[in-house]
Every structure is written in structure tokens, then in C-alpha cells.
Amino acid sequence: MHPAFASLTLALFASLGLSACGGGGGDGAGVISSSTSLNNSVTNVAVTIPTPTYAAGSAELGAWNVLQTARKLCGFGTLIQNAKLDAAALAHARYQTSESMRTGQSVLTHTESGSTATNIYYTGINPWDRSQAQSYGNQVAEILASTTWNYDLSNAPAFPTQEQRGGSSMRSLLNTVYHLTGAMYHGADVGFGAAMQTAETGTARREEFRIGSLNGYQTQTITLGARQLVTYPCSGSSNIPSSFAPAGESPNPFPTITDTNVTLGPPIYLKVDAGQTLTLSNFSITTGVSNVAATVLTSTNDPQITSNEIFVVPNAALLPNTNYQVFLNGSISGTPFTRSFTMTTGL
Numbered sequence: 001m002h003p004a005f006a007s008l009t010l011a012l013f014a015s016l017g018l019s020a021c022g023g024g025g026g027d028g029a030g031v032i033s034s035s036t037s038l039n040n041s042v043t044n045v046a047v048t049i050p051t052p053t054y055a056a057g058s059a060e061l062g063a064w065n066v067l068q069t070a071r072k073l074c075g076f077g078t079l080i081q082n083a084k085l086d087a088a089a090l091a092h093a094r095y096q097t098s099e100s101m102r103t104g105q106s107v108l109t110h111t112e113s114g115s116t117a118t119n120i121y122y123t124g125i126n127p128w129d130r131s132q133a134q135s136y137g138n139q140v141a142e143i144l145a146s147t148t149w150n151y152d153l154s155n156a157p158a159f160p161t162q163e164q165r166g167g168s169s170m171r172s173l174l175n176t177v178y179h180l181t182g183a184m185y186h187g188a189d190v191g192f193g194a195a196m197q198t199a200e201t202g203t204a205r206r207e208e209f210r211i212g213s214l215n216g217y218q219t220q221t222i223t224l225g226a227r228q229l230v231t232y233p234c235s236g237s238s239n240i241p242s243s244f245a246p247a248g249e250s251p252n253p254f255p256t257i258t259d260t261n262v263t264l265g266p267p268i269y270l271k272v273d274a275g276q277t278l279t280l281s282n283f284s285i286t287t288g289v290s291n292v293a294a295t296v297l298t299s300t301n302d303p304q305i306t307s308n309e310i311f312v313v314p315n316a317a318l319l320p321n322t323n324y325q326v327f328l329n330g331s332i333s334g335t336p337f338t339r340s341f342t343m344t345t346g347l
Contacts, residue, residue, distance in 0.1 A: 050080075058163060059162040059209075062164060062165065062166030062168075063170040066167045067079075067183060067213070070183075071184065074230055074233070074237065076230050076232065077186075079188065081191065084191065086191035088193070089142075091193070092121070093193040093194055094210075095123075096108060096144075097197040097210050099119060101208065106148045110142055110144070111126060130214075136189075139218070141187065142213070142215075143183055145169035145173055146210050162194070165209060166211055171239075175244055175266050175267070176248075180269050187215040189215070189218070190214065192211070192212070193213075194212075196210075224272060226276070229271070229337055230270075231268060231328070234341055239346035242317050242320045242347060243317035244263060246313075247262065251304060253297060253304070263317045265294070265315070266345070268312040270309060271308060271309045272308045272309075276333045277308065280298075283328050287325075294315055297313065312328075320345055321344075321345060324342065325340065326339075
């Protein structure tokens with residue numbers, strides 16, 4: 001389980017929080033496969049996904065579109081909407097907003113306490129308890145995001161739409177270390193749930209927004225194949241945030257950085273199937289003019305990372321609206337690989 005909590009002060013007294021958790025028990029038997037060329041950045045995702053049933057303009061649809069686009073583009077495999085995981089994610093989003101209103105504190109958590117007597121949306125302590133309560137299995141990974149807005153009704157800000165809220169929340173989750181592993185989890189199923197509650201005192205108004213996804217499997221997992229590497233970002237990735245605040249995650253992937261105002265560049269995630277060992281021998285990140293120094297996170301220096309994944313994190317924020325060429329060279333269980341691609345930052 002990777003509980004990760006982040007807070008970021010935004011304009012108009014808004015705060016954004018992020019939380020990620022992977023865990024549960026059980027084993028998957030079936031396989032939905034996707035593949036990438038070992039020495040090429042072109043991906044081939046061998047999965048056809050039906051159109052989701054999320055309401056037009058909903059936060060769930062916004063998050064679904066961002067996550068599915070990223071997974072398909074980069075070869076992690078697109079997901080299948082699951083109504084039971086939808087129900088579990090929605091109940092937990094409602095639980096968090098209800099607790100935020102009841103306690104007066106902005107609650108962002110993977111765990112629930114009490115019972116339906118204290119919160120009608122209570123369905124279980126842990127993510128896997130809540131998925132089982134909806135008659136799904138217990139092998140799930142959960143990622144969460146929250147936004148809290150405090151403002152005066154006489155000067156209300158221009159808010160994003162619900163779909164924009166969902167998409168923005170998912171992009172924030174993808175621009176992390178531990179959250180990103182949850183977003184690119186190997187479960188074949190996914191469910192999204194979003195909720196918002198408001199409270200008014202005189203002319204003051206407070207909004208609590210929560211959205212989460214549960215990615216899981218009962219009998220089907222997504223596998224990449226022997227010695228097949230995927231990355232995020234990847235060739236064609238655009239509007240990648242130019243900076244990442246590691247102090248916003250807990251456990252903090254860079255524990256010596258405790259100030260949320262200190263930023264690094266966007267994490268680059270490398271992954272192969274579990275059971276294979278991924279090593280990185282050389283890398284470069286460049287604008288074509290200058291190289292970018294970066295830190296490599298592996299299972300040897302970060303206990304939250306497994307031997308089949310690696311992160312390359314630039315040591316400083318990247319330039320906005322800029323093309324970066326990424327070169328990676330290493331091995332997968334002893335077999336050499338080379339990967340190069342161009343990604344484009346946004347703001």
C-alpha cells in the first residue's frame with residue numbers, strides 16, 4: 001500500500017490534494033495483452049475498449065479520457081469500465097466529502113472509519129474492503145485527488161467545469177511518482193467516482209470536491225510481454241507539466257526536500273512486467289542544446305519501487321512549452337534495450 005498525501009495552495013484559496021494506494025490480495029489468472037517494440041517508441045495496444053457510460057460533462061468522464069489516452073498512447077493498455085468499481089469509487093468520494101463537511105476539515109484518505117450509522121456512505125475500511133463490498137475482488141489500486149475552494153459569494157471565481165475538474169485531477173496524479181504507479185497498474189478493470197459538497201456561512205462558501213479511481217482485476221491482468229518496456233511520458237506525450245513538487249507526496253520520494261515550493265522536473269516512469277528485472281545504464285534528457293541532470297529512483301534506493309520499474313526525475317523544473325528528447329539504455333533481465341522519444345511540456 002502506498003498512501004500518499006499532497007497539498008498545494010492554489011489561487012482563490014483553493015487547495016489540491018493527491019492520494020495513491022496500491023494493494024489488496026489475490027492473484028489474477030487471465031491476461032489482456034499489449035505490446036511495444038523493444039527498441040522503438042511506437043506502441044501497439046491490442047485491446048478494444050467500449051465507450052464508457054459516464055455522463056457527458058462529468059468529472060468521471062474527464063478523468064477517464066485523460067487516463068485512457070495516456071495509457072493507450074504509451075502502451076500500458078487501456079482499461080475496461082467496471083460498474084462495481086464505479087460504485088466503490090463513488091461511495092468513497094461521497095464518504096470523504098461528507099466527512100469533510102461533518103468535521104470541518106478537508107478529508108483525503110484511503111481508509112474509512114465508523115459505520116453506516118455515522119456516515120451512510122461507509123462501505124469498508126480499506127480500498128479492497130470497499131471493492132469487495134460491491135461484490136468485486138480484493139486486488140485493486142486506488143488513486144485519489146481533492147480540491148477545496150473557499151470564497152466569498154459576492155466575488156465568486158470562474159470555476160472549471162466538472163469534466164475539466166476530473167481531467168485536471170488525473171493530470172496531477174500522472175505527474176508524480178507513487179501515484180503514477182497506481183495509475184499505470186496492471187489491473188484490467190477500472191471505476192471512477194466523483195462527489196462535491198458545499199457549505200455556506202453568511203456570504204462565505206466552501207466547496208469540497210473528491211475524485212478517485214479503482215483499478216483492479218479478478219481474473220484478467222494486462223501484461224506487456226517478455227522483455228517489453230513501456231514509459232510514461234512517451235513518444236507523442238504533450239502538455240506534460242514542467243515541474244513536480246516531491247514534498248507533496250508521502251512517503252516523499254525525495255525526503256530531503258521538505259518544502260513544497262521546491263520543484264523538480266516531471267517524473268519519467270519505466271516499467272516492464274513483474275518478475276523481470278529492469279536496469280538503466282545510461283540516459284539523457286535534452287532540448288537538443290543542453291542536457292538535463294536527473295536522479296534515478298530504483299528498488300535499490302527507494303523501497304516503494306519494485307525491481308521491474310524505474311523513475312528518472314529531472315533535478316530541476318523543465319522549461320515550459322518545450323520539446324525534450326529522452327534517450328534510455330539498459331537491460332531487461334539481461335537483454336539490452338534502447339528507447340528514445342520526444343515529449344513536450346506545457347506550463
